[in-house]
Amino acid sequence: MGELHELIRTERLGLIELLETLGPAEWSTPSLCGAWTVQEVAAHLAWAPVTPMAATLVALVRSGFRLNRASAEQSRTAAEAGPEAILAQLRDNARTGALPSGVPVPAGVVEAVVHGIDIRRPLGRPVTITPEVFRIAADTSVGLRWPLTVVVGGSARKRLAGLTLVAEGYDWSYGEGPEAVGSAETVLRVLNGRPVDRAELTGPGAGLLMSRL
Structure with missing residues (x-):
């Protein structure tokens, strides 16, 4: 598991490096993830790993137990904190290795890589995925x-x-x-x-x- 955590950390740091270069228009660019902007995807990556399960359950109830709607609402709210706060939390996640509650470590690799694609492709900033x-x-x-x-x-x-x-x-x-x-x-x-x-x-x-x- 230590190797998987290191791979997640590497993917996270690579995305942080990209996000640090973005201007306001790029943060507002629509991502590949539904109707989410780049900023909302980044906010999801920042706070999903540290959101208490109780808060997630409350969001599920409010959304009528529609997982995608609950996640979108949480991400939109989190995105209001702004790029600097998002980047600070992403750096902390990379440092601690935090993962969302109930998400297996290999699925954490998927989340890091695929949400990275969600952000990178619309911005025209591809990255090579290692084998x-x-x-x-x-x-x-x-x-x-x-x-x-x-x-x-x-x-x-x-x-x-x-x-x-x-x-x-x-x-x-x-x-x-x-x-x-x-x-x-x-x-x-x-x-x-x-x-x-x-x-x-x-x-x-x-x-x-x-x-x-």
Whole structure:
């Protein structure tokens, strides 16, 4: 587990380095995560690991037990603290290794990497995903169970039924059937319910996969 925590820390520090360079317009840029802005995604990453379970339960009740709505409301409220407070909390999380209550450590890798993509892609600031981090994030994403699948648009296994998803250049694939091939980032977006353009996928299974996204 120590190695996983170090990988999470590295991903967090890399994102902090990026966020430190952003101007006001970039903080307000829509992310890949639903209707959230970059600032709201960053606020979620900052405070979700340190929000008491009791506060999360209250938010769930207020939202009618709709997890995505509760998370969005909490993130919008947290984002009002502003970039400097968000960055300070992100730095503290990187230092302490805090994770959201009930989230397994491998899922913490997924959260760090995928929310990083949510922020980086709309800003045109991509980053290379190391093979080690990619494999952990991809394998964990495929294995997610309810309720964690709620926040990624449902089960990746069902999304890929009858297909093989291949990460080009990463010696990673999942499933059986016609292949849909994409970059490591594209694969993680597919697995986690993020937008994907048709041109980002190749292979005989690409069209069928796109019809499910």
